[in-house]
Amino acid sequence: MVGELEFERPIIELREKINELKEFTKNADVELTSEIEKLEARLEKLENDIYENLKPWDRFQIARHTNRPTTLDYISYLFNDFFECHGDRTFRDDEAIVGGIGKYHGLPVTVIGHQRGRDTKENIRRNFGMPHPEGYRKALRLMKQAEKFNRPIICFIDTKGAYPGIAAEERGQSEAIARNLFEMAGLKVPVVCIVIGEGGSGGALALGIGNRIHMLENSTYSVISPEGAAALLWKDASLAKRAVETMKITAPDLKELGVIDEVIPEVRGGAHKDVEKQAAAIDVVLKSSLKELIKMSKDELVNERYHKFKAVGEYGFVNQLINVK
16 A cells, blocks of 8 residues: 555554455445444554554654655645745755745744655655755745844755755855854744654754754654664664664654754644644644744844754753764
């Protein structure tokens, strides 16, 4: 079945069996209501047992799910009158990052996020959500514009990492990421960052220097991909599952480490099961964060951001690295 995850197989098999029995009763003069009800009760218990006890590798699989909602999906539910802006005014438009201006409950905001595709054609167009340097320069252009017009900035993070190709490096990939880190640290408007899928390495961090950092429950945020970590640590990329277990990259782990501010609950089975309901959960946290931040002065926003990341450096990332053994 398309979209089936490894840990969901028992659920899928039982659901198919129930559907087969229901179909059978339509075409045969047989009463199977009680049997079907027992199986449905068993299915509900099985779903509760599995979805309420997800392991780090299970969450990682959900974060990479083909149908997982993207930045543009959430924009359509959360913002009105969104107007997308293009280009970095230096080289070209990078469609791995989308950004523009919209209204959030009547408040003008700037929205920026990684954007991947769902099929081969769109993934090629979006470069699989891995930005080139011009993508980060486009994001920075929009951030500085937001600062000029005193608009809060909302960033959606969802990338395996910045594109590592030769052309990207020639055009200053590392410098573009470093520039974003430097400039975001000093932005004098509220910045709220939400990890909605896979937040990988500097490619994710280049949109992640915010006053508030939230993560969807089944998202991941890491300094390197599990495959990359496994290749470096154990010389075997196939040990990615082991790496996920030790890297502490899931939302619950990062909340405990103090790297993020809040874990946003997901609908059962993952955000792809009900995008509208998931957007509503994001809305609650986003509204609360902006309500706090827009009361702060420009200096307070910058100072709070500084102390926030100073504390993370002392505890969060250090402990994350210590746990990778």
